Amino acid sequence: MSKAHHRKKHPEAVRQQLLEVAGKLSLEKGPASVTLDAVSQAAGVSKGGLLHHFPNKLSLLDGLFVNLTEKLDRAISDKMRDDPEPKGRFTRAYVSVFFQPEGMEDGEQWKVLTIALISEPHLRDRWRQWVERYLAENVGTDSSPDAMLVRYAVDGLWLADLLGSPTMDSAARAAMLERLLTLSRS
Structure with missing residues (x-):
């Protein structure tokens, strides 16, 4: 044998x-x-x-998507559970996970997911559904224009980091983080 x-x-x-x-x-x-x-x-x-x-390849990419979004769900849930202030809670959790490099478990795999989202329409649909689910669940606390602005700013920074755009020094990044967290409460 x-x-x-x-x-x-x-x-x-x-x-x-x-x-x-x-x-x-x-x-x-x-x-x-x-x-x-x-x-x-x-x-x-x-x-x-x-x-x-x-x-097939699509099921492999789907598996990667599911694996990473399950980790993201846990990270978002943990951050929301630890935040006593309801208004903007999801947005602050989103900031905490995506804005701060130490908040992103498996950061390299998230880069992979972002690249796959850009190239695979099926995964873009799944990502949109993931975001829509969280927004629907938190419509009463995270639907202000400021909360939306904060999430879009974080998405832009994540994409800039992925593409290797000129980076901010730690002081500028900390100042931006404080401003975004303040906006999430408006």
Whole structure:
């Protein structure tokens, strides 16, 4: 018998490894580099093993999206739970997670997701639905023009950081953060 028959199966670990490899390939070489062959080779998993978890490239990108938005949901929920002030609570959680580099778990994978969102219409629809769900859940506390302005500013900064635009020094970034948090309360 070959070693494959004696090897312990860890399907969730393999699935996670495939997602990480797909993310790394996308970040390093662009979304077009995420092919089933490239991911299976880089992960050291047979193509059949990859197809068991992800039958096509779109399902692989969907898996990456779900994985990252579940982490985002937890981070947003934790920040909202710790904020005693209802008005602007979701917006401040959004700022905390996206504006501050230390607030972003798996920052490199978020870059991958952002790139995938730009290139994949299906994922853009899923992202829009994610945002709309949070906005609907928080319509009474986070629908002011100032709260919207804060979220758009944070999105712009995240995109600027992703693209390597000229960065702000830490003092300017701290001042901007304070201004955005103040606006979230108006």
